[in-house]
Amino acid sequence: MIVSDREKKMKEGNVTTASTGWAESEFGIVDFGDKRLSKGLLKIADSFANSPECSINQACEDWHQSKAAYSFFQNESICERRILESHFTKTVERAQGYPTILAIQDTSYISYKNHKKTQGLGVIAARTRAKTKNFQTHGRIMHTTFAVTTEGLPIGLLEQKISSRPILDEELKELKQRSHNIALPIEEKESIRWIESLEKTNHYPELEKNKVVTVCDREADIYDLFEVASTHSFPFVVRARQDRTVNKKSQYFKKSGEKLLALMSRSPCQGEIKINFPARNNKAKRTAILEVRFNHFTMNPPRNNVKHKTRKLPDLKLHAVSVIEKSTLLGEEPMNWMLLTNIDINNFEEAIEKIQWYCLRWRIEIFHKILKSGLKVEECRLGSAERLIRYLTIMSVIAWRIFFYYINRENKSNPSLYFLTG
Ligand SMILES: [Mn+2]
Structure with a gap:
């Protein structure tokens, strides 16, 4: 790309x-x-x-x-x-x-x-x-x-x-x-x-x-947003900002569950994609090989969410797509992304589609650039x-x-x- x-x-x-x-x-x-x-x-x-x-x-x-x-x-x-x-x-x-x-x-x-x-x-x-x-x-x-x-x-x-x-x-x-x-x-x-x-x-x-x-x-990695979207079946793809503990049996079981990053890294690599990065910020252009993984998980409501006081917050059934760069040249930060979505992902093609949609997010950055x-x-x-x-x-x-x-x-x-x- x-x-x-x-x-x-x-x-x-x-x-x-x-x-x-x-x-x-x-x-x-x-x-x-x-x-x-x-x-x-x-x-x-x-x-x-x-x-x-x-x-x-x-x-x-x-x-x-x-x-x-x-x-x-x-x-x-x-x-x-x-x-x-x-x-x-x-x-x-x-x-x-x-x-x-x-x-x-x-x-x-x-x-x-x-x-x-x-x-x-x-x-x-x-x-x-x-x-x-x-x-x-x-x-x-x-x-x-x-x-x-x-x-x-x-x-x-x-x-x-x-x-x-x-x-x-x-x-x-x-x-x-x-x-x-x-x-x-x-x-x-x-x-x-x-x-x-x-x-x-x-x-x-x-x-x-x-x-x-x-x-x-990443700014929109918010449980409340995912909850509204999941309740009304509004599809979303949002990049994860934080590594949460997921798959907890209940919000009261402190020790159950695992970290999402850990879950993804033990999920099998489903394929690789190649991405051409343009030259920017004084860095030369480069081609990156990325490993694609996906899995489903349960996002539990954060324990300290104030809404617990008034109603029972649901566990959300979500999917994650992880994109990790295999090897980088010295000094390059390897690309590492995690996308969260409430759209079912059952195969490699469906995972790639979400990555491409996220790539198109850059369009709004260009829109802001034209304005400014x-x-x-x-x-x-x-x-x-x-x-x-x-x-x-x-x-x-x-x-x-x-x-x-x-x-x-x-x-x-x-x-x-x-x-x-x-
Ligand atoms: Mn932003």
Whole structure:
């Protein structure tokens, strides 16, 4: 699996596009209750899509148009959810005819670090340094569900939430404790975003005939997420972050069970796959031979999950796929992945399929790259967080469109082109 030249180009942010009336078809159904506003949206979307790397002033044809764009972003009656919902409807339409759709979730931190004048931004990162106490990076947290076909064609967003962390010091302190405090219910933790998105993307009535597989990186290795998914039969593939004790007879039997890694390493190797890693981070490109193992196991609820107090948490029947690099050159970190899924895996082919789906998770990283390096959304100065959210919403759809346009035009959606990454 290798990265295509086109993806390389896109990763470098070298993107252009041509558009004729695409905004009409993507946003034509948006109703703000005022025709002028709906027209304004189409104009903005077309201008930005035509000049993806430009600032608002550069993208607009003239002063009048720039002024119209600014007043659009400032207009408090414009709800970004309407814009999104119009796009979601289109994504769902594009999904028709594909039996399996990957709903890839990921979080991106949009930093407005040096924008001193922007009002209402939350905190996306905080550290306590020796000299500057309570160092904070301001910005927005963008959690997106990006829909991709199993051939790798990005068909649009299925969900997006742009939020921020509380800004008060006490709140920050509390938050810091929370994220490590497993005694709090999941709803009170920030990780609830993974579960909310899972539920939303599985509730499109138009996608009833499609298999919508949620794909996430290690951040989403959360029992509560797996529990919701398993209860409602929402399929998922998530990379494991931790080595759990599994197959316990009961949560009260401390000594029963075994570690998942140990279980997998005594499972027979079912076959090998070859992956070409592209050159990156000053490392030369290389080919890795990986051993593939799979097995099923029982995930027991964590003993300290607060929900035990109110109800009996179920044991979950899950499957794991392990991919381990056989030998590496000196200094190379051997690749070692464990994927968790609630989809049955009975043979090597079914295991490989899950690995390929996980490889396609990289698509959302490219989407984030287009937003940041291509469209330079972090350079936008709009003066307030609300305006930025409207702007980021529209730019997200444009970023998707640029990506779709490239892949679709060259008709190169072949999963063998994608490389693996953690
Ligand atoms: Mn992530």
